[in-house]
Amino acid sequence: MQPHAPSSYARWAADVRGEGRAVRVAAHVDAGFLVISTWKADVCVGTVRLVPHEASELMAGIAHGLAEIASGYVVPVLPAAPAKRRHDTEALPTQRPVPDDLPG
Numbered sequence: 001m002q003p004h005a006p007s008s009y010a011r012w013a014a015d016v017r018g019e020g021r022a023v024r025v026a027a028h029v030d031a032g033f034l035v036i037s038t039w040k041a042d043v044c045v046g047t048v049r050l051v052p053h054e055a056s057e058l059m060a061g062i063a064h065g066l067a068e069i070a071s072g073y074v075v076p077v078l079p080a081a082p083a084k085r086r087h088d089t090e091a092l093p094t095q096r097p098v099p100d101d102l103p104g
Contacts, residue, residue, distance in 0.1 A: 011025055012024050019040070021038075021040055023039070024039065032051065033050060035047055035049055035050075
């Protein structure tokens with residue numbers, strides 16, 4: 001895998017449970033994706049790469065959840081269409097192709 005330029009945008013959010021748990025989101029504009037990473041103290045324990053349409057679906061879910069929390073009432077939601085991940089290397093030139101038989 002080729003290295004990417006450092007993210008021009010990164011933000012951290014600490015977990016209220018403490019123990020060094022945190023999540024970080026970093027935009028890699030040059031490669032066209034966001035990376036969400038989970039941390040325990042100073043160790044990255046997992047990452048997810050999201051292309052823009054996947055990130056927007058996640059943000060919609062976050063916004064919906066925040067609206068429910070703020071209102072104290074559960075807002076009905078229509079089921080979303082199943083997400084289709086891109087498996088071509090042209091969309092993310094540095095990503096290896098993902099086998100079709102992997103879950104998720």
